[in-house]
Amino acid sequence: MSISYLPGKEPHPKETRRIYKNIFREGWDTSINCYLADGGYSELRKALSMEPKAVTDEVKKSGLRGRGGAGFPTGVKWTFIPPNNTKPVYLICNCDESEPGTYKDRYIVHQDPHQLIEGMIISCFAVGAHLGYIYMREEFPIAAEIMEKALQEARANNFLGKNILGSGFDLDIHVHRGAGAYICGEETSLINSLEGVRPYPRIKPPFFPAAIGLYGCPTIVNNVESLCQVKHVIQMGGEEFSKVGAQRSPGTRIIGVSGDVKRPGLYEIASGSITFGELLFDLCGGPKEGHEFKAVIPGGSSSKVMRTDVKYSVKNPDGTNGSISFFDIPLDLDSIAQHGSMAGSGAVIVMDDTRSMPWALNNLNHFYAHESCGQCTPCREGCPWMLKLTTRMLEGKASPKDVDLLLQVANQIEGKTVCAFGEAAAWPTQAMVLKFKDEFLALTDSFNDKLPHSTEAKEQRRYFTR
Amino acid sequence: MSEETSKLPKDIAAAEGKVNVQINGTWYQFPRGMRIIDACKSVGVHVPTFCYHPKLAIAGSCRMCLVEQGMPPRLAPGQAPSYDAQGYQHIQWMPRPIIACANTVCENMGIKTNSPLAEEVRAGVLEFLLANHPLDCPICDQAGECKLQEFSNDYGKLKGRYTESKTKKGKNLSVGPNINLDQERCVLCGRCIRFMRDIAKDPVLSFSQRGTHNAVTIYPGRELDHPYSMNVVDLCPVGALTSKDFRFKMRVWFLKETKSIDVNCGTGTNITIWSREEQVYRLTPRQNDEVNSCWMPDEHRLNYRFINSPQRIPQPVIRTDINAPHRASTWEPSFSALAEAIKRVPADQIAIIASGRMTNEELYMTRLLAEQIGTKHVDIVSRVKESDGMLISADRNPNTTGAQVILGLENPGSQLEMIRDGVQRGKIKAILCLGEDLTSPEAGFKAQDFENLNYLFVMDHTASDTARAADLVLPGVSFAEKFGTMINVTGRIQRLNKAIEPIGYAKDDWTILQSITKALGSNSPAMNAVSSMDILSLIGQEYAALENINWGRVGDCGLQVLETGVTIPLIEQEKNPQG
Structure with missing residues (x-):
């Protein structure tokens, strides 16, 4: 059966469409009949005929790594549920896709809800959960409606509810909508939000969700894409799944490119099968006319920015040290991590030579200062501080010392916070300042060194003259 | 081989359910599961904290207690662990600090609170806390007992680098009848929130x-008016929550701290009296896990103004003629006048009404006085109301148990009716x-009852209708002006x-009682x-229940001498959180 796509939405030949098989497909809609006609829910039947332990083993064997950003092996996460657990187990689908630059899950929940539901049912079956939640960000109102309808259809077809397809397995899934906070993407604060309390991330230890999660019970929190991948793991078998893509991060990855390229958009590729050069020049059509690439943020706004004009050192197969250009780095988790950034959620933000890095950082700092939950001190006080410093740089009121201070403040946040937000907020600053220091210094004036910047001080220095 | 390994410190510790932990280079043994912060405290290593409080749930949000931590390196498959000469494994220090309040000790763990990393992290957290903290210290009540001040002094950077404008929040907000809130000074430790949620159960x-x-x-439309709300003032490490009662009254460094107990009910809450120049400025609870944990009811905390009130009786007063006003007297003539008066009345027509608010020592002297006079009509005024289910005991007398023991009253207050009738x-x-107002509802005397009396003697600190008659x-x-002991409802x-x-x-x-008894001719050793x-x-020599008791043995936290079977609800709840 050949699949045709809507005009202008055809996949690039270098893509491997798996999760995104049905996105912008000709004649595709979100109804269950459409999904069933395409052979949907057959993996569910297959999984239900297996032992839950065998499903987990398949996922472990597949080497599937979480697609939310941290890249933790999904199957291993599932085995963290205490073996002698007597409490109910919950599975939560993290659809709080709020990392700036990331928009891959959005298309799944809008266009292919049943794929997610099927993946969730299989995952719930594997971990023994009888209640699942889809935590959907506030900004997805239509997706919530689509998901609700899809869940209704699934219930009507006995894919959800009591004794699913005669297997004796009971499960229900509910959609829970957030209230619009970036921090709710952090799994423990997502759980707090779901419980109805203030979404502060919990301290780990002791609150590892797999042991003490939702309502104090073991809880597995997985990303939308990860749960969809589970369906394909069952379809292909773990062994087969692990053969496609990079050895240590197999399967396909959805890369969401935004910024200064000719064709930004979502591209599903086999992990590691292409390089940044192929992605940016072949798939995305290269830089805009008359411009050059300057920097790339490879995995959502929290990952460290990478310069496109420097050499990255690698170990050659023969053991000698070599170097490659940015465009030769393959797109997989480990390669990007090796070169000092992270693949994160696969959101590639491209900036060309028209972009000012201090401006870009200021923009990001605005986001982090606004979204910091305020629970722990370094992040609560540090993020606004970084914002105020970069704002002052853009206004031309900063001194060269402030650039160093900015970096020190970022270092003071990293690794001292309750959750990973601290790192997420500190990394962009660290990378930007270290890699584009000249741009920051160019905005400063050493005369400003002598001027304090508080409102009171500004008031006092009205009488100063140069 | 097995003999050799069994001598390793880890096995010795494990046999006692303990683990070996290295703190700042020295090895110690701690019970398994102990928090790092408690372990450090128990060996005298100070870890600064804001959000941690031993009686509250762990929040882990202030990040002040970050310490450097290390564990033995993870072994490669098949690799055997190696031990140094003392039998400990090499510690691999982690690059990331951990919080000491939420993490527990484990075998062969290393903790450093004085390493460059730990010091840098603490200074960093303090710099962040101070970034938006107002420079209110000169007008802040907390100055002098402010944790932020202390830690900035001990661990902070010399110079602030924050030159931006500060975040503006609410100042001087009245949140309850006794409490003011300053949101700018707040370090957001959340202790007050956890106290109101978990202890006061009024979130x-x-x-x-x-x-x-x-x-x-x-909460909109609500007030912080719980009967225990003022404990949040003690809990607040900074000057965000301040007591309206104490606000702007006195700098804390001028105040003298005296350990005492609360005398408003039978619980005997341990308190600290804060005074300066013969004036009491405030009372605060003192930790005693057997009596009051760390808390105190507001009502009792605020009941100190009578100490320095103008209603206090400053000198002996005497009335020589029935219709004449009282006139000032001096001590010696008063004692002889009283002795004369007592001798004129037959012993069985004399009643002594003592008080459950007297100390054991005073009650003992009361007993000697009664024996010297030869009267059997001795009782106290009982005050039984309802317990609040937390710290306020049903018995509003602080020393009913003492009166039972010392005066030998089986049922305190039962003779009072008879005495009243007799009058x-x-x-x-x-x-x-002695120390009672007989016209109070608990004692039940009427003003006209006193007209039947030939003689009424009152010993009290404050003027009352009884004293007037x-x-x-x-x-x-x-209570703030004397030494003494009391036995609380649990027998402590x-x-x-x-x-x-x-x-x-x-x-x-x-x-006073000693002088009266002496004037009546007693020669008791007392x-x-x-x-x-x-x-x-x-x-201690006389009573079996209080055998060998003396001032030193009682100590600051008291001594359980009797088993009355009465319990303090809040302490029971703290000991068995589930029950």
Whole structure:
């Protein structure tokens, strides 16, 4: 059966469409009949005929790594549920896709809800959960409606509810909508939000969700894409799944490119099968006319920015040290991590030579200062501080010392916070300042060194003259 | 081989359920599961904290207690662990600090609180906390007992680098009848929120807003009016929550701290009296896990103003003619006048109404006085109301148990009815009223009852209707002006300490009783006592229940001497959180 796509939405030949098989497909809609006609829910039947332990083993064997950003092996996460657990187990689908630059899950929940539901049912079956939640960000109102309808259809077809397809397995899934906070993407604060309390991330230890999660019970929190991948793991078998893509991060990855390229958009590729050069020049059509690439943020706004004009050192197969250009780095988790950034959620933000890095950082700092939950001190006080410093740089009121201070403040946040937000907020600053220091210094004036910047001080220095 | 490995420190510790932990280079043994912060504290290593409080749930949000931590390196498959000469494994230090409040100790763990990393992290957290903290110290009540001040001094950077404008929040907000809130000074530790949620069970406080605008907020339309609300003032490490009662009254570094107990009910809450120049400025709870944990009811905390009130009786007053007003007297003539008066009335027509608010020593002297007079009509006024289910005991007398033991009263307050009846029918002609107002509802006397009396003697610290009707009033002292012991409802003997000198010419109650008894011709050994400690030792010789008791043995936290079977609800709840 050949699949045709809507005009202008055809996949690039270098893509491997798996999760995104049905996105912008000709004649595709979100109804269950459409999904069933395409052979949907057959993996569910297959999984239900297996032992839950065998499903987990398949996922472990597949080497599937979480697609939310941290890249933790999904199957291993599932085995963290205490073996002698007597409490109910919950599975939560993290659809709080709020990392700036990331928009891959959005298309799944809008266009292919049943794929997610099927993946969730299989995952719930594997971990023994009888209640699942889809935590959907506030900004997805239509997706919530689509998901609700899809869940209704699934219930009507006995894919959800009591004794699913005669297997004796009971499960229900509910959609829970957030209230619009970036921090709710952090799994423990997502759980707090779901419980109805203030979404502060919990301290780990002791609150590892797999042991003490939702309502104090073991809880597995997985990303939308990860749960969809589970369906394909069952379809292909773990062994087969692990053969496609990079050895240590197999399967396909959805890369969401935004910024200064000719064709930004979502591209599903086999992990590691292409390089940044192929992605940016072949798939995305290269830089805009008359411009050059300057920097790339490879995995959502929290990952460290990478310069496109420097050499990255690698170990050659023969053991000698070599170097490659940015465009030769393959797109997989480990390669990007090796070169000092992270693949994160696969959101590639491209900036060309028209972009000012201090401006870009200021923009990001605005986001982090606004979204910091305020629970722990370094992040609560540090993020606004970084914002105020970069704002002052853009206004031309900063001194060269402030650039160093900015970096020190970022270092003071990293690794001292309750959750990973601290790192997420500190990394962009660290990378930007270290890699584009000249741009920051160019905005400063050493005369400003002598001027304090508080409102009171500004008031006092009205009488100063140069 | 097995013999050799069994001698390793880890096995020795494991046999006792303990683990070996290295703190700042020295190895210690701690029980398994102990928090790092408690372990450090137990060996005298100070870890600064804001959000951690031993009686509250762990929040882990202030990040002040970050310490450097290390564990033995993870072994490669098949690799055997190696031990140094003392039998400990090499510690691999982690690059990331951990919080000492939420993490527990484990075998062969290393903790550094004084390493460059730990010091840098602490200084960093303090710099962040100070970034938006207002420079209110000169006008802030907390100055001098502010954790932020102390830690900045001990661990902070010399110079701030924050030159931006500060976040503006609410200042001087009245959140309850006794409490003011300053959101700018708040370090957002959340102790007050956790206290109100978990201990007071009245979750009216919460955080609102997000990020740097986070602020402690009261539920709209509610007030922080829980009977225990003022404990949040003690809990607040900074000057965000301040007591309206104490606001702007006195700098804390001028105040003298005296350990004492609360005398408003039978619980005997341990307190600290804060005084300066014979004036009491505030009372705060003192930790005693067997009596009051760390808390105190507001009602009792605020009941100290009578100590320095103008209603205090400053000197002996006497009335020589029935219709004449009281006139000032001096001590010696008063004692002889009283002795004369007592001798004129037959012993069985004299009643002594003592008080459950007296110390054991005073009660002992009361007993000697009654024996010297030869009367059997001795009782106290009982005050039984309802317990609040937390710390306020049903018995509002602080020393009913002491009265039972010392005066030998089986059922305190049961004779009072008979005495009252005796007065009305003319069978009782003289009353020695010690520390009570007989016209109070608990005692139940009417003003006209006193007309039947030939003689009414009152010993009290404050003027009352009974004192107004008395023939002789001798001024005693309040709880803040005396040494003594009381036995609480659970049977725990506890000490009161003298915080201030007696007001005016007032005298310690036990010395007044001693002088009266002496004037009546007693030669008991107690007549030679020079302090209430001497009396306590005499009590220790006389009573089996209080055998060998003395001032030193009682100690600051008291001594369980009796098993009354009465419990303090809040302490029971703390000991069995589930039950």
